[in-house]
Amino acid sequence: MFSKHNAPKAEDPRLKAITEAIRVVPHFPKQGIMFQDITTLLLDHKVFKDTIDIFVDRYKDMGISIVAGVEARGFFFGPSIALAIGSKFVPLRKPRKLPGRNITGAWYLGEVISEKYVLEYGSDCLEMHVGAVKPGDKAIVIDDLVATGGTLSAAISLLERGGAEVVECACVIGLSHFKDDCSVNGKPLYFLVEPRLQ
Amino acid sequence: MQSSVGVCSSSSSNWLFRFSAAAASLLPSSLTFPISKSSSSSSLITLSTPSLIPSPLRSTASASDSSHVTVMASNDAQDPRLPRISSAIRVIPDFPKPGIMFQDITTLLLDTKAFKDTIDLFVERYRDQNISVVAGVEARGFIFGPPIALAIGAKFVPMRKPNKLPGEVISEEYSLEYGTDKMEMHVGAVQAGDRALVIDDLIATGGTLCAAIKLLERVGAEVVECACVIELPELKGREKLTGKPLFVLVKGA
Numbered sequence: 288m289f290s291k292h293n294a295p296k297a298e299d300p301r302l303k304a305i306t307e308a309i310r311v312v313p314h315f316p317k318q319g320i321m322f323q324d325i326t327t328l329l330l331d332h333k334v335f336k337d338t339i340d341i342f343v344d345r346y347k348d349m350g351i352s353i354v355a356g357v358e359a360r361g362f363f364f365g366p367s368i369a370l371a372i373g374s375k376f377v378p379l380r381k382p383r384k385l386p387g388r389n390i391t392g393a394w395y396l397g398e399v400i401s402e403k404y405v406l407e408y409g410s411d412c413l414e415m416h417v418g419a420v421k422p423g424d425k426a427i428v429i430d431d432l433v434a435t436g437g438t439l440s441a442a443i444s445l446l447e448r449g450g451a452e453v454v455e456c457a458c459v460i461g462l463s464h465f466k467d468d469c470s471v472n473g474k475p476l477y478f479l480v481e482p483r484l485q
Numbered sequence: 486m487q488s489s490v491g492v493c494s495s496s497s498s499n500w501l502f503r504f505s506a507a508a509a510s511l512l513p514s515s516l517t518f519p520i521s522k523s524s525s526s527s528s529l530i531t532l533s534t535p536s537l538i539p540s541p542l543r544s545t546a547s548a549s550d551s552s553h554v555t556v557m558a559s560n561d562a563q564d565p566r567l568p569r570i571s572s573a574i575r576v577i578p579d580f581p582k583p584g585i586m587f588q589d590i591t592t593l594l595l596d597t598k599a600f601k602d603t604i605d606l607f608v609e610r611y612r613d614q615n616i617s618v619v620a621g622v623e624a625r626g627f628i629f630g631p632p633i634a635l636a637i638g639a640k641f642v643p644m645r646k647p648n649k650l651p652g653e654v655i656s657e658e659y660s661l662e663y664g665t666d667k668m669e670m671h672v673g674a675v676q677a678g679d680r681a682l683v684i685d686d687l688i689a690t691g692g693t694l695c696a697a698i699k700l701l702e703r704v705g706a707e708v709v710e711c712a713c714v715i716e717l718p719e720l721k722g723r724e725k726l727t728g729k730p731l732f733v734l735v736k737g738a
Binding site: 301310312315316322324326330331332335336339343358359362363364366367369370373374376377378380383384385386416419 | 581589596628734
């Protein structure tokens with residue numbers, strides 16, 4: 288595993304099975320991209336559980352009050368981690384999924400805020416309910432994979448705009464260029480394995 | 486298994502709970518409603534003994550009053566965790582369009598006890614049923630499905646919108662209010678003989694769940710039950726499930 292701080296000295300024996308459980312799909316969604324498919328990991332109960340356990344062991348004593356999961360594959364991992372460490376789960380969603388103001392303009396939990404970002408392939412926009420976080424909250428961001436860091440940067444920005452402190456970003460897979468620095472926009476990054484080539 | 490156990494009607498969130506004098510006068514005096522403005526679990530409706538259950542009281546949203554008040558009622562002894570789960574769900578009128586009462590579960594996810602209780606209720610029901618697959622419908626089924634799968638020792642299989650799953654998939658088309666959509670599942674994720682649950686946050690017309698059932702059955706799995714946090718009974722989605730049982734925690738108006 289790779290992290291800025293507190294990396295264990297010996298290789299965790301669970302990581303080999305985690306790497307092997309990930310399936311590579313060549314040329315998806317377009318030519319040249321070796322897509323790291325984690326759905327095969329979700330089919331292996333022991334490996335899926337080990338993945339969650341590694342994150343839970345890392346975060347359970349850090350006073351984390353928010354686990355923010357990036358739609359949609361962050362949803363596979365985030366809620367289980369949140370439940371295990373006693374944190375709230377906050378979904379960071381694609382546009383127009385989170386209810387904000389309705390047509391009469393009435394306010395509910397608070398407005399939905401948006402942050403645009405550039406992807407490895409394309410661009411998109413991430414949204415969060417402002418009322419879901421508050422100053423004093425300590426947050427981690429979860430996604431399946433970090434490629435350029437664009438999505439995680441948008442997530443960090445949303446949480447900070449809501450007043451939370453982002454403690455770390457956590458992914459199952461991280462592209463190799465993140466290994467040396469292990470950070471995204473100045474925030475620590477933690478990930479378990481590198482991409483498989485085939 | 487029963488098709489629903491101990492359900493209660495969803496109420497508006499505590500933040501919006503307004504109880505008009507006119508509505509209060511319609512209640513039997515035996516029923517007391519400690520209403521607190523805090524969002525803690527103590528601000529829940531307390532029922533008197535089961536023999537004094539009132540009929541549900543509903544006020545529909547008017548143009549000037551956007552709160553929606555539903556008094557919880559139960560037909561039998563219900564799980565004591567349900568009231569908190571119900572009140573943690575936020576009902577938003579006229580989203581995403583006029584006439585729709587949107588059942589927002591994100592507030593449930595912010596209540597750590599209620600979220601844990603929600604998962605526990607499903608886990609308790611299914612842990613001894615030899616379930617080998619939990620199929621979660623994109624995207625809110627991805628929030629509830631994996632914790633359940635992990636707890637009961639099952640695989641988790643995402644049922645996704647088109648073109649999201651890499652590799653070989655099978656598709657099932659289903660009807661929307663206007664037009665159609667498609668749901669996809671990975672080839673090879675589920676085998677003949679697998680015993681499956683289908684999980685989503687809410688059942689409305691049942692179209693999505695029906696598509697999921699069909700995909701699973703096409704590969705020879707047995708769909709044991711569909712499970713949702715919320716049902717909108719007026720839309721009769723329960724009847725669209727090709728005879729499969731449905732289990733829900735909360736019924737919405």
